[in-house]
Amino acid sequence: MTQSPRDRSAVDDDFLGPDRGGRTFFGQPRQLATLFSVEMWERFSFYGLQGILLLYLYYSVAEGGLGLSQDVATGIVGAYGGMVYLSTVLGAWLADRVMGRERVLFSSAALVMSGHIALSILPGLAGVGVGLICISIGSGGVKASATSLVGSLYREEDPRRDAGFSVYYFGINFGAFLGPLLTAFLQTRYGFHIGFAAAAVGMAIGLGIYAAGRKKLPETGNVVANPLPTGSLNRVLLIAAVPVLVVLMLIVTGVIPLARLDDLVVIVVVIASIGYFALLLTSKEVTAVERRRVLAFIPLFLASVVFWSLYQQQFTVVTIYADQQLDRNLFGWDFPVGWVQSINPIFILILSGVFAAIWTKLGDRQPSTPIKFAVGVAVMGLAFLLFIPMASDVPNSAPILGLIGVLFTFTVAELFLSPVSLSLATKLAPAKFQTQMVALLFLSISLGTTMAGVLAGSYSVQGQVPYFLTLGLIALAAAVVLALITPMIRKQMGGVR
Numbered sequence: 001m002t003q004s005p006r007d008r009s010a011v012d013d014d015f016l017g018p019d020r021g022g023r024t025f026f027g028q029p030r031q032l033a034t035l036f037s038v039e040m041w042e043r044f045s046f047y048g049l050q051g052i053l054l055l056y057l058y059y060s061v062a063e064g065g066l067g068l069s070q071d072v073a074t075g076i077v078g079a080y081g082g083m084v085y086l087s088t089v090l091g092a093w094l095a096d097r098v099m100g101r102e103r104v105l106f107s108s109a110a111l112v113m114s115g116h117i118a119l120s121i122l123p124g125l126a127g128v129g130v131g132l133i134c135i136s137i138g139s140g141g142v143k144a145s146a147t148s149l150v151g152s153l154y155r156e157e158d159p160r161r162d163a164g165f166s167v168y169y170f171g172i173n174f175g176a177f178l179g180p181l182l183t184a185f186l187q188t189r190y191g192f193h194i195g196f197a198a199a200a201v202g203m204a205i206g207l208g209i210y211a212a213g214r215k216k217l218p219e220t221g222n223v224v225a226n227p228l229p230t231g232s233l234n235r236v237l238l239i240a241a242v243p244v245l246v247v248l249m250l251i252v253t254g255v256i257p258l259a260r261l262d263d264l265v266v267i268v269v270v271i272a273s274i275g276y277f278a279l280l281l282t283s284k285e286v287t288a289v290e291r292r293r294v295l296a297f298i299p300l301f302l303a304s305v306v307f308w309s310l311y312q313q314q315f316t317v318v319t320i321y322a323d324q325q326l327d328r329n330l331f332g333w334d335f336p337v338g339w340v341q342s343i344n345p346i347f348i349l350i351l352s353g354v355f356a357a358i359w360t361k362l363g364d365r366q367p368s369t370p371i372k373f374a375v376g377v378a379v380m381g382l383a384f385l386l387f388i389p390m391a392s393d394v395p396n397s398a399p400i401l402g403l404i405g406v407l408f409t410f411t412v413a414e415l416f417l418s419p420v421s422l423s424l425a426t427k428l429a430p431a432k433f434q435t436q437m438v439a440l441l442f443l444s445i446s447l448g449t450t451m452a453g454v455l456a457g458s459y460s461v462q463g464q465v466p467y468f469l470t471l472g473l474i475a476l477a478a479a480v481v482l483a484l485i486t487p488m489i490r491k492q493m494g495g496v497r
Contacts, residue, residue: 028164029153034213036168038109039146040175041206045116045199046139047345048179051338053077054319056192057128064191066124068258071457074316075262078453080132081312082265085446086272087140089439094141097228101145101152102221106214108141109207116200120193131196143442152218166356170349175202177345184338195338262453269447273301276440280433289494290430296492297428297437299482300421301444303373306478307417308448309455310380310471311410314344316456317467318407321387324461325398343404347411355415368490369424374483376417381475383409387468393461427496 025033057073059065068076095104115134119127150168154161179202187195228236247264250256256264280286280294322328322340359366367375386406390398421441429437459467 026167028160028167031153031213031217032150032164032167034210034217035146035150035153036171037213038105038206038210039142039168040171041202041209042109042112042139042142042146043172043175044179044182044206045112045203046135046179047176047341048183048199048202049116049119049135049196050315051180051184051319051336051341052187052192052195053080054316055187055323055337066128070320070460072259074320074456074459075259075453076128076132077316078312078450078456079262079265080136081315081453082262082269082446082450083132083136084139084143085442085449086265086269087137088144088442089140089272090137091141091144092439095145095148096225098224098233100222100224101148102214102217104141105145105149106207106210108138108145109203109210111135111138112142113200113203113207114138116196116203120196120200149217149221152220166353169352173345173348173352177342177349180338180341184336184341187338188336262450262457265450266447266454269443269450273440273443273447276436276443280430280436280440283430283433285432286430292492293428293494293496294430294437296489297425297440299485299489300370300373300424301440303377303478303482304417304421304441304444305448305451306475307373307377307380307413308445309451310384310475311414312449312452313456314341314407314410316452317459318403320456320459321398321464322403324395325390325392325464326403327396327399329396330400340403340407343407344411344414347408348414351411351415352419355419368486369420369496370482370486370489372416372420374479374486376413376415377475377482378479379409379413379416381472381479383413384468384472384475388465388472391465391468395461424496428493 024030025036054073054077056065057068057076058070059067061067091104091108095101099107111134115131115136115138117131118134119131121127122130147168150165151161154164179199182202183195183198186198247256251258251261277294277298281291286294318340319337323337326340328334328337383406386402386409390402392398422438425437425441426434455471
């Protein structure tokens with residue numbers, strides 16, 4: 001897709017900023033509104049689905065669900081979440097080698113919408129299978145391309161860049177806040193499929209806004225950075241499609257039962273992670289200093305897995321807890337279970353600016369990245385321990401303020417680790433393998449998210465105290481080990497903080 005000279009001039013005007021007469025979006029390039037909208041509505045649909053998906057899987061048929069066992073349901077949710085982050089690797093590869101970022105974003109958003117439509121109209125496990133495959137691949141593509149396109153709106157020296165990403169980040173979390181509120185409300189009033197349809201409508205709105213504004217995006221969004229050799233695309237797609245089709249066939253025929261789906265994703269992600277580390281550590285294009293930095297990333301990779309294994313249980317264990325243990329009565333009305341998923345985005349919107357201001361004020365005196373990782377994992381372990389005082393065999397007895405406090409702690413833990421992890425991956429990456437290092441980071445999130453589903457299969461109301469105690473203590477122990485080996489990690493990082 002090419003732009004007319006007039007289109008390119010419009011983009012250039014926006015690059016110049018408001019003082020040169022360009023039209024802006026909150027003082028930012030007006031194309032940010034296009035990307036802001038598609039990402040906000042994608043997060044609306046994604047988290048809207050997450051708020052009710054687990055309930056749909058394990059609620060009885062009489063309640064409108066599929067009646068799966070709780071451990072199978074949590075395994076499916078974990079495998080789906082892991083596939084989302086695994087698909088970011090595919091999305092990045094397609095953007096760099098085949099389609100360019102802009103086309104990947106558009107097609108991925110359309111795929112997400114198709115997945116929500118499938119969930120809303122196809123009955124039973126057929127809708128779940130088609131819908132979650134489409135959404136996981138599409139969401140991975142959106143994640144891989146949208147943030148990069150936001151960066152393309154600014155010249156390197158543009159002082160508006162950080163503020164622009166802050167506006168964009170607000171859109172992500174605002175969508176994540178609104179999605180569960182609407183879909184969960186509709187689910188309780190009209191059933192699950194209407195809730196899924198609301199997510200589809202939200203994604204359709206975002207896709208429509210993006211379709212109307214995509215021609216005004218910078219031409220660099222269409223550039224294929226490292227195109228495949230001529231004639232090799234079909235061969236690559238065939239090689240990639242064969243194992244996927246084999247796995248799908250094994251699942252459909254029951255050779256791989258749904259109860260083991262999360263285990264399968266764990267195996268795939270572990271193999272991919274080992275392969276990536278092996279590639280980086282053995283490549284002749286990696287210098288000795290870069291190799292030491294890759295080695296330094298290994299304990300941080302493992303810490304990331306531990307963190308996300310607990311944090312992503314918001315969509316498994318916390319949902320079950322809200323359904324079975326939480327007192328959701330407000331002035332005589334029981335609010336929907338899915339509304340709990342809107343608590344974390346509120347805290348993110350409030351606290352992200354606070355943390356940014358703290359790190360800015362501390363400057364060079366702020367903790368090193370490994371210490372931030374250690375604190376994030378430790379606070380996450382503390383969050384799980386905070387469930388223990390609320391433990392009870394009495395259904396719907398846990399106080400809402402108690403769960404809000406736990407999720408506040410979740411957010412504090414996230415802000416210590418998540419915002420700095422992507423920056424760290426790019427700083428430690430060998431010059432020739434920037435994308436692969438970022439892919440490794442996403443693989444750690446994928447593995448942790450899948451493990452959140454695996455672990456949730458062991459959760460029960462009767463065993464909640466040993467469950468929260470064990471995982472909380474494991475996280476605290478991992479944080480202590482990471483803090484103790486931080487001097488060694490920093491030495492291997494070769495000057496990177």
